Amino acid sequence: MSGRYAALSILALGAGLAGGIYTERFHLNPTDMAENSGPEILYWVAPMDANFRRDEPGQSPMGMDLIPVYAGQESSEDPSTVTLSAAEINAIGVRTAVAQISDISETIETVGFVGYDEHLTSHVHTRVEGWIEELTVRAVGDRVLEGDILFEMFSTVIGSASAEHVRIMKEGNRRLLEISRNKLRSHGMSDRQIEEIEATGTTARNLQVYAPQDGVVIALEAADGMYLQPNTRAVSLTDLSTVWLIVDVFERDIARMTDDMTAFVRFEHLNGQIFKGQVDYIYPELDAATRTLPVRLRVNNSKRLLKPNMFGNVSLVPNKTRQALTVPTEAIIRTGGAERVILKTGEGTFAPRLVTTGLRDNFGGGGRTEIVQGLAPGEEVVASAQFLIDSESALSAGVMRMAPTGAEPxxxxxxxxxxxxxxxxxxxxxxxxxxxxxxxxxxxxxxxxxxxxxxxxxxxxxxxxxxxxxxxxxxxxxxxxDDGIAATGVGVVEAVTADGKLTMSHDPIPELGWPAMVMDMPVSNLDVVEVPLGTQMEFDLAENADGMFVIVGVRPVDESAEIQENMDERDLILEMAAESFVVAGTIDAIDSDARRATITHGMIKETGMPSMTMDFDLLDTVDIAELPIGTEMTLTFERPDGMTMVLAAVDTAAPPIEVSGTINEVDPSSGTANITHGPMTDIGMPGMTMDFELSPSVEASSLPLGEELTLLMTRNPDFSMRLVGVITTEQVSQ
Missing domain, CATH: 2.40.50.320 (Copper binding periplasmic protein CusF)
Structure with missing residues (x-):
């Protein structure tokens, strides 16, 4: 027990001695400590938020101890920039790729099943009934060549027909002999067997059935001793050198489906092998159950690797492509609200970049994504370990600033x-x-x-x-x-400095993020002597070659309002000048020297101008020699200066439509007539009673009322109808 007390006494003495040294160094003599403490501590920062800084030790809002940042360690880069050493890049496996221009096309991805090519499939039937005496093919899957005997069949019909043929052959009647040959052919006998009969002069007891093509047996109904009738399919053969692949195209992809697409087919059990095919037929009807459109592909199968009913993944690639900027798909970082990549900005430095993507993976060889906005060709992006770099960058809140909104565009x-x-x-x-x-x-x-x-x-x-x-x-x-004006502010010129600057007391300038302040501003191309002092002015700022903002113009506030009003008026004139008006009318006369035409036109609804006859200048592009006089036509007017209408183009109207009808009433003030007419078959209009516009060439007072007439009608540019003339019964008879 006494030994334990002795040990505790020694520990207490040691702790007291250490505490005394610490007090002397850190509290009683801090200067010596500062001189020997190494690099200067600039500030203290939160481990998880580089923007949280303090001048002294403490804790972050997350309860973590702040860490010191020493002189020489501070970052001068953008807060979102991440700097990695060569060892760190190697440790986390950073790989980069270059954004490049690629040929892309929107591929249709689908699946399909292998089937027999029915165009290369044959079904063997007999034309007479009989019994199979010798069957050469024994099972489904047997290979045969064109001309091989499939089976021999005993038939009484064949026996009697061949005996008759032998008899006629001995008689030497050539006409009857050819008739007999055709009879044997109609029973299904081949020329080869007929020649054997004629060579030997003996009657054929059996009918020999030959393979019509090379292929394999895919169905076998025949058997030894079986009684065959013509409606029995004895054997089915197919050539597997080419197969069909029936694929299902979803409704959303039908609009992009064309018959010149190239198909690339992959099968799981044939790793690394890609089969190329062509669209053979697009079926006319969707499958009601799957809501897909069947499409038939032809695929070369010369190596016999593809078997019917095999399942494959199919990419249908259009022949037409376009060029676009692409990066590896794995380089894209997708979040709930945006897409971005990690850009290599220098040796060991990386920064996030907001991008907008287009097509992904389903073009070319796959594995790349189209970049619609955000990258330029040749820029280098991180294709692996980008999530680690992105998380480090996000700690500095550098990514959040990259989403412009309506409030902060x-x-x-x-x-x-x-x-x-x-x-x-x-x-x-x-x-x-x-x-x-x-x-x-x-x-x-x-x-x-x-x-x-x-x-x-x-x-x-x-x-x-x-x-x-x-x-x-x-x-x-x-x-x-862009007139070069970066921003416009409002303020008071308080003085002119000796070096020619204006001392401005101005309001906030939101475009530049400037608060209200008093500052000396340099000027450019401005006589400062003429600038009034103590008057509220509006001033324009532009950026000079050094990146500094200078005043390039000043004006009283009320004058700026007048300038804005003039600009609005100019914009209105330019907007009006862009308009054109189309109306029906007739050119009555042309003054070639003055380039002016006298025109009778209908109402111009856009301007409220009524029907009238007046002179119009001709646009420079109008060829006077091609202008017809006295012909009803479609006229196009423009206002180059926003006010004065000029003739810009003419279009000779089609011949008037003739229809039977009666004029019930005429209103000269509105230039219309109430007419009951028959069907206008040329335009599909049924017979009816309605008001029609009168052509300026029609004299309203001379129109006969209540008489059966032949009415001459034309269509205005807005598809409304207009009466351009009438033919009375007397005129028709004459």
Missing amino acids: ARGAGELLAFDPQTRVATIRHGDLASVGWPAMDTDFAVKADIPVGRLTAGQQVKFEVIRGADGLLYINEIAP
């Missing part, structure tokens, strides 16, 4: 390479889109339907905003020609 600028007004797709060569982590590249964006695009032309510089839709694609929410 991603903004960019670039050159409009092409715009398709039908599909409303704009191809833009843009610079870096920092908010989504995209580099400079060419990207196709869909443009919202309510965005005006009348002023967009290929080759111009544009600025745009994009947001991400529910389908994952970025689409353009705003787009306009």
Whole structure:
């Protein structure tokens, strides 16, 4: 017991001594400790959240001890960037692949079963009844060659017919001999056996039945001694050098099914072997039970590896392909709300990149995915261990910022390479889109339907905003020609500095993320002497070559409103200039020198212009020599300046439709007539009573009422009918 007390006393003495040393070094003499403590601690950070930093030790919101970050260890990269050493890259097995342009086509994936090629299948019947005396083929699966004897059959019909043939042959009557030969052929006897009878001069007791083709026996009803009748299928043969594969195409894929597709077939038990086939027939009717469309394929089976009823996986590949950017499918990281890849940004550095994918796996040799947006050709992505890198990147919350919404759209600028007004797709060569982590590249964006695009032309510089839709694609929410103005602010010029800068007290500028502040702003192409002080102004900011924002224009706030009003008016004029109007009418006269035509036209509903005769200028593209005078035709007008209508095109109208009818009433004020007419078979209109527009060439007061007439009708561009003339009974008789 005394030994235990002695040991405890020694331990207590040692602990007291160590505590005294610790107190002296860390509390009484901290300077010496700091001088010998190694690298300086810059801050303390949470192990699971690099954005949680403190100036002193403590715990993170997750209850974990903060770890120190020493001088030289701080990261100057984007928070989402992950840096790995060569040893770490090797340890976790990082492999990369390059985004590349590939030929892709949307493949149809399905399954099918092998079957006999019925075009290469024969069924053997006899044409006379009899008994099998000798059966050569003994079982299903036996191989035969064309011309081999399948069986011999005793038949009284054959015996009597062959005896008669021998008799006629001895008589030497050639005409009767040929008739006898045809009789034997009609009984199913081959020319080969007929020649044997004629060579030997003896009567044939049995009928020899030969194989009509090479193949294998797939059905055998015949047996030794069996009584055969013509309705009995004795033997079935097929050639297995080619087989059918019946596949089922789902309803969703029928629209893409064509008869020029190439089929690639794989069977589990034939590992590594791919059989190529062609579409032989697309059946006209869906299977009511499976809701699939049967499609028949022809597959070469010269090696006899494919057996009927075998199950195979089939890829139907279109012959037409398109080129698109692709990456290995395994490189795509899919989450509930987005898709991304891990991009190799440098030696040992990686960062996430938000992408939008298209076709996946079902093209080419498989294993690759189409990238619709987010990558440029040649960029290097991680194809293995990307989930480890992605989880490390997500700790820095670097991925969450890459999803632009309507509230915070991603903004960019670039050159409009092409715009398709039908599909409303704009191809833009843009610079870096920092908010989504995209580099400079060419990207196709869909443009919202309510965005005006009348002023967009290929080759111009544009600025745009994009947001991400529910389908994952970025689409353009705003787009306009880029005049170089990055942002516009409102503020008061308080002073002009000695070096020519404007001291601005401005309101917040959301486009740049600037709060309200007072700052000295450089100017460009602006005379600062003429800028009024102490007046609220609107100013334009542009980015110079050094990446700094400079003031390029100032104006009073009320003047900016007037400028905006003028811009709105200009946009309205441009919008009106894009419209064209189609109406029926007649060219009455043409002044070639002035390029002007006198035209009588119907009502132009789009502008509310009534029917009238007036002069119109001709568009430069109109050939005066081809303009017919005095002919009812379809006229197209445009307003190049947004106001003045000019004749842009003419289309000679079809001959009027003749129909019998009666004019009941005429209203000259509205230019219409109430007419009861018979059927217009040319356009499928039944007989009826209704109001019709009168052509300007028709004099309303001269129209006869209540008489049976031949009415001349034409169709307006909007498919309504118009009365262009009448023929009375007297005129018809004359």
